[in-house]
Amino acid sequence: MQVSNNSLTITARTKILNGGPLPTVIAGPCSAETEEQMLQTARALQQDHRVSVFRAGIWKPRTRPGLFEGIGQVGLEWLQNVKSETGLQTAVEVANTQHVEQALRHGVDILWVGARTTVNPFSVQEIADALQGVDIPVLVKNPVNPDIQLWLGALERLNRAGITDLGLIHRGFSTVNNKPYRNHPKWEAIAQIRALAPGVPLICDPSHIAGRRDLLQTVSQQALHLGADGLMIETHCNPDAALSDASQQVTPAGLDALLTSLDLESERVANTGQLQELRMIVDRLDQDLLHLLFLRTDVSERIGAYKKTHGLDVFQAGRWRDVLENRLTIAREIGLDEHYVKAIFDIIHNQSIGLQNEVVASSAPVQETAH
Numbered sequence: 067m068q069v070s071n072n073s074l075t076i077t078a079r080t081k082i083l084n085g086g087p088l089p090t091v092i093a094g095p096c097s098a099e100t101e102e103q104m105l106q107t108a109r110a111l112q113q114d115h116r117v118s119v120f121r122a123g124i125w126k127p128r129t130r131p132g133l134f135e136g137i138g139q140v141g142l143e144w145l146q147n148v149k150s151e152t153g154l155q156t157a158v159e160v161a162n163t164q165h166v167e168q169a170l171r172h173g174v175d176i177l178w179v180g181a182r183t184t185v186n187p188f189s190v191q192e193i194a195d196a197l198q199g200v201d202i203p204v205l206v207k208n209p210v211n212p213d214i215q216l217w218l219g220a221l222e223r224l225n226r227a228g229i230t231d232l233g234l235i236h237r238g239f240s241t242v243n244n245k246p247y248r249n250h251p252k253w254e255a256i257a258q259i260r261a262l263a264p265g266v267p268l269i270c271d272p273s274h275i276a277g278r279r280d281l282l283q284t285v286s287q288q289a290l291h292l293g294a295d296g297l298m299i300e301t302h303c304n305p306d307a308a309l310s311d312a313s314q315q316v317t318p319a320g321l322d323a324l325l326t327s328l329d330l331e332s333e334r335v336a337n338t339g340q341l342q343e344l345r346m347i348v349d350r351l352d353q354d355l356l357h358l359l360f361l362r363t364d365v366s367e368r369i370g371a372y373k374k375t376h377g378l379d380v381f382q383a384g385r386w387r388d389v390l391e392n393r394l395t396i397a398r399e400i401g402l403d404e405h406y407v408k409a410i411f412d413i414i415h416n417q418s419i420g421l422q423n424e425v426v427a428s429s430a431p432v433q434e435t436a437h
């Protein structure tokens with residue numbers, strides 16, 4: 067059955083989802099490296115019945131030249147072997163006509179469009195043209211920049227080419243300050259795209275949001291909490307030796323532990339009203355804000371210790387002027403009210419001064435930090 071919303075015609079029961087109440091889990095290495103690496107990882111993942119799709123990057127868009135750019139077509143043959151041996155569905159990223167043709171020729175089950183491709187309507191249109199008349203699920207990663215219309219536009223281009231089994235992948239956004247993430251999750255942007263593309267499943271890619279293993283659990287749980295339909299988690303039989311994105315990949319055992327630690331069912335938000343959903347986003351954002359404020363006070367205390375050791379004044383007028391000017395420039399750029407931001411930073415600065423005065427006045431010896 068097909069359903070239409072404002073701009074998209076989508077299949078009501080997508081093949082991307084595993085059909086059950088539990089989230090779909092897509093796992094596999096960032097990059098296909100060797101046939102042994104693929105098979106070893108896939109065999110371990112097959113044991114975990116929560117995993118239904120095996121992913122592997124065959125062509126890797128890298129930020130700078132000279133890095134591993136993917137194994138190319140031979141990786142598709144390894145992927146076929148993974149599929150025939152384990153029965154897992156397979157998924158790869160495509161960025162041009164040639165990739166699409168090769169992936170289809172090798173029986174890949176699901177395609178995805180990467181964040182660096184979604185930003186370029188010419189590339190998305192090229193992929194859409196290559197998929198004209200083909201019945202295959204396609205997942206679209208968010209563009210690198212937080213431009214929701216561009217993301218929606220990519221879905222529309224594919225949809226106009228006849229692709230009705232569409233999904234979204236949330237892999238985080240590149241923003242002014244992504245810390246502590248590799249790509250900022252901007253959960254509020256996810257609420258926006260869901261409102262614009264109702265019925266289109268959303269898979270969260272915590273690996274690219276977190277960029278590091280220790281944050282994967284938190285990001286995954288947060289995504290499920292906000293109603294994500296699935297998770298795409300990079301998994302490698304020997305992550306530390308991976309040729310790309312080593313620090314964000316986990317072993318199959320690590321994935322098992324991560325999935326087991328998640329509250330997979332009760333946290334999922336069934337039928338949330340808009341207000342409830344938005345309140346949850348506010349709760350999560352406030353948690354992030356508090357975490358960042360904590361990190362800032364910690365750094366401020368360390369600066370206080372440095373000032374005590376070197377006999378410097380706590381209040382530094384020049385530095386404070388620069389800090390404020392910089393924060394107000396960012397506020398203007400991202401469309402935040404300057405008075406609001408100035409009021410917040412005045413409070414932050416006063417608190418910082420207060421904490422540093424305490425450090426300077428304290429009789430405790432100054433701690434050398436390892437940072």
Ligand SMILES: O=C(O)C(=O)C[C@]1(C(=O)O)C=C[C@@H](O)C=C1
Nearest residue numbers: 369380381382385386389415418
């Ligand atoms: O840069 C410093 O010296 C700091 O101590 C940091 C900081 C701040 O919190 O931003 C605090 C006090 C100074 O007046 C200026 C800036």
